[in-house]
Amino acid sequence: MNNKTDIDIDIVIRYLEDPDNEQHKQALNDWIQADTGNLDIFLDMKAMWQGDALPTASPYDIQAQWDQLNAVLDATPATTGTAPQQGRIVPLTRKYWWAAAAAVVAIALTWTWLGPGSYQTFATATQQDSLLLPDGSKVYLNAHTSIRYARRFGQTNRNIRIDKGEAFFDVTRNETVPFIVNAPEVEVQVLGTAFNVKAASSGVKVFVQSGKVSAAYKGTEKKVILTPGVEASLQHNGTNIDTQLHKKSNNILAWKTRCLTFDDTPLAEVATSLADFYGVEISLSNPALSDKKLLATFRNMPLDEVLDIMRKTLQINITHKNNLVEIY
Template identity: 70%
Template sequence: MNKNTDIDIVIRYLEDPDNEQLKRQLNDWIQEDTANLDIFLDMKAMWQGDPLPAASAFDTQGQWLQLNTALETLPAETTATATRTTSRKSRVIQMKSRYWWAAAAVLAAGLTWTWFGPGSYKTITTAQNLDSLHLPDGSMVYINAHSTIRYSRSFGKNNRQVKIDKGEAFFDVVQNDALPFKVDAPDVEVQVLGTAFNVKAAKAGVKVFVQSGKVSAAYKGTEKKVILTPGQEASLLHNGNSIDTRLHKEKNNILAWKTRCLTFDDAPLTEVAAALSDFYNVQVIISNQQLADKKLLATFPNMPLEEVLDIMRKTLQINITYKNNLVEIH
């Protein structure tokens, strides 16, 4: 597969990320060479509008001349029919423009590496969709919507540190006793050897939940820390010094954003309201406090909020109104 075709795969996927065939093609290309993942992530970041580095003493003009020469040799798109319609010609012109942009993105990615050096960070920002990332050490990161994480370009060589600037991520970490895995969140540092855990950086503070293994969560610059085991969650407030811990039952909704399934096992409405608010990004209030202790036994596998509320109305025989991103239970 030549470089022009590689660029075409990435661009077509970025234009239509829900296309299953394009997803498979992109995945096959990434599996061919681990360096392809770096190219894809850099191009994706630029596609989403991440800023490029400032100009340096790099011989930009010379590189562009080389690039222009290479682009002039790009093969024209072929079609099964001998004649092309006007719309088809328009598409060919558009794709050549895309090739130019994509090649520029690849060149800029190389500039970023050279200019910032091995200590720089790669940044992944999600909008309304979830995303996942295969780190160089084999660990997996699943990223919630509206989140931003960063990791060093030297990740896996002399460090295994990931920064969460905002949002939420689930980590499935490959064990390496010689090189602990660290998550740097606002005011909080999480350290593990090999485990699966969730970190949520919100306005009020940071929450750490452990699915398996053992995790240390500590306030930066202090000795105030807690060791968490499976099922435990720690809450660490911004500018605080106390750590609240809670042991969750096996069926909980902390990872519902990742599994896309809400499960309530005789859960009180106060707990249901909090889970719905977090999952659907809406405000949920219980205006009639006599309903707060009502229990819900139900499972909602990635269902629209309107359907969930309708089932709750009928099951619990309560009144629910939903308007302008506000759900009121009364």
């Protein structure tokens, strides 16, 4: 193999083989800082390197993949190297075992399992996915989203963290153990409800579909109680909580339903929804068009088809090139 997985594995292996090497330390630190999930990978690899058993809480049959790899490696003569500081001979074939294991997991699973001893991390790439939590709650993850929760989730607490991206939570009611979502600088607490959390670079947005949700800045008394249809916006390094009541035809959950609904919606709002849904930049170069209203429903349609319908319905000009859509 000769890909990013190899490079990542090599960084950790070099450090484990020579932990006193300052260059290896710096490379490892830079790699961990680049992605919160990399710390999870390092902790698991370190535990395996030292001979510790990894937890087996993954919902996938990863052990079967390990067994297949071990069968191949057992048939290959092992080469031994110098002993690490623990005083044991460590086969250099560990490096190739981990590289092969990482490749199998990356190819076979939509989810990435990166759990260290105390919690599990799940991440999506370009696809959406869903997860059933131990307490029966369901989580639907948008693309490019990463969450983590304790392996003992549901027993003493129901704390979950969203590091980045967007997730919809359908929470099983349990009045004795509150369901808490931690996002950067923000904490959301519920008993049983359905709500959406979006952790973006500018801040966190919380939208409630049913039930009641408390959204608060961590470490402060500043919080708000949200009811169905209400969305709260909490900015990074901010103190104010802005709330907005949305009508039923809002498109906040369009990423999950795959349906965009516009009910006499101003073109400026349409542009915002389309940009978020399709991951493009939309420029409304003629401000006079902002108040034009669109009445339409698009069910999982390609962007160019949507733009063509808008062009004909509203009698406007639209160009789409690469990642930029211009309306004029």
